[in-house]
Amino acid sequence: MTELYYDAAPNATRVVPPLHGPRQYPTNKPAQVYLFGTCVVDLFFPEAGMDAIHLLEREGIAVNYPQGQSCCGQPAYTSGYTEQARQVAKAQLALFEQDWPVVVPSGSCAGMFREHYPALFEADPALLRQAQALAARTYELAEFLLHVCKVELSDTGAPVKVALHTSCSARREMNTHLHGRALLAQLGNVERVDHSHESECCGFGGTFSVRLPDIAGAMVQDKTRQLIETGAHQVISADCGCLLNINGALEKQQAALRGQHLASFLWQRTGGAR
């Protein structure tokens, strides 16, 4: 019966090794960057994208926003429509011709560039090289501000208590779950309060929240309850997917609490005009 197993394909794994581990950051601030705004920010949270631009410009960096950009392809990718995701990813891949860093105000879309684009283009050597190059210069906004810009923020706002929700992709794909904390810690009048089960998913998961609304609903109800229980005045997150989920649920529950993107919060707290 063992001969059954001899027919098996060789152990050619399709999985690209993850890029986890301490990341090496450029020692000098670049003169130019690209901003990939993400489709959720584009349509629902444009102010977060604008505030990301403002924060980068204040650091003396010229921001380039390719008008050809749309979505990173993640919704189709995580739904199993790999071909459709590849088609969209290929269009994004062509946008970043110069060797400038690509800054993304979302852990999840940055994770798509960094972790999944190389896997998507594995079969095409030319596109794979391009995808790997993009992956290597993709940064989540918080890590870019902290480690590349080495920002020093000074708080101009009134005392406030905030709860920070970190997206699962920021935490587990981008390893940037501590960066938001570090940035908030620079703001003297901001008290960060931690919620129970902080590392647990808010239940968004892209199409998951509409495919299995009962389970996703239980998750977001727990998450919003835990956030409310902290007594925070405001929720901060660096991912607009989570914010769409959390804010939508809070609004439905008629709760007063709302979430804001980290970029907007940082910009407003440090004297930035709207």
Added chain:
Amino acid sequence: MNTQARIPAVELPSDFRSRAHQALGDAQLRGNFRKAMDSLMAKRASAFADADEREQLRALGNAIRARALSKLPQLLEQLETNLTRQGVQVHWAETVEQANAIVLNIAQAHQAKRVVKGKSMVSEEMEMNDFLAARGLECLEADMGEFIVQLDHEKPSHIIVPAIHKNARQVAALFQQRLAVEYTEDVDQLIQIGRRVLRQKFFEADIGVSGVNFAVAETGTLLLVENEGNGRMVTSVPKVHIAVTGIEKVVENLRDVVPLLSLLTRSALGIPITTYVNMISSPRKPHEQDGPEEVHLVLLDNGRSQAFADGELRQTLNCIRCGACMNHCPVYTRVGGHTYGEVYPGPIGKIITPHLVGLAKVPDHPSASSLCGACGEVCPVKIPIPALLRRLREENVKAPDTPHPVMRGQGSKYSRKERLLWNAWARLNSSPALYRAFLRLATRLRGLTPGNVGPWSQNHSAPKPAPRSLHERAREHFATRGNRP
């Protein structure tokens, strides 16, 4: 005691979504799981206090399993050769039917009437209890958790802690009703009651059945870990011992076992080692005082070679069955093990079950995840569970008649309409002019956003597009000042 009487158990709905819905509405069940999973997560965390050590050990565990799988056929043959030489009879089963037939043959050869079983998930795959009961053999679970769920005519809800969905009060009522003992909620007393019943059964049993944690090819050793001693009893007291296991459980040598064992017990229960580590390599030898006269090993495939045949899906077989993925899973924690409706619940269940029973039987399994990655983060052998879930989604939405299927039941979620929608979505998002036109339309017509947007509205108010998109605002921003900082 009356374990055979059919008492109408609570009927679970027949599909995953309805079972999930029911479980989510059961406050007692949700409370039991949340409390238990929080405790198991805390235990694991304290057992891996040194993150560097943990990551090195996980990398090693992954390498050991990958190496074993890379030479699985040779290792299985080596295992068979060594065990056979040592007097263990090795049987191969491609299906659960074959595996059950092998067990029944052995039982009949010994005119066996009573079987006592240590904890074994493979025997759950075989539904061995029901199979033997239907043929007049009593098959009693000897693991305390399994004993409890068997008494209540249930299935395990967790692979390590099978009765975790019950609290002490529920067990107390069950024991009072089925074992005719005095009601007590004292956990120690409950365990003593269970042990008293089981103790007698070990000595009456004709056959002991066990699972296997690691089958060591080089030495022909079956390694079995447990905390209650039932594993030691079932493998040494009855005259015949039958071990059942999946073909993927083989490792190359004893050295490989050391790190895997540490990963297993720390990930599962946060303990440095189990109370019992049984190593079985032969029946009782002439000079030995105890042990079974016959030892059999049944090696079951049951769809595992389908996973093995694909380089990516093969990683599913790395699993050492610690259950850490379910302990950390936000979905499992909320819906509990029975919602999955299959032997293996939780994240590992979602990636292994489609190979065992075909995707068509569990079409919702791959989708029932937010891909949060908690499972992959804690897996002691680094199975990329989220990536495999995504891959199963891909197989699930393929056209059912796609040539060269890699899985049974491919395309179980195929919908031509949904595919066309994604095609349109891809077109929209890969042509900038079309996408910008869409943005203009969505932002201009934001007042017309419907209040009810399908399933999203169950938990959220409808999202409203911003008055102007980032595309527009950025264009304006850079048009007036260029992109100088």
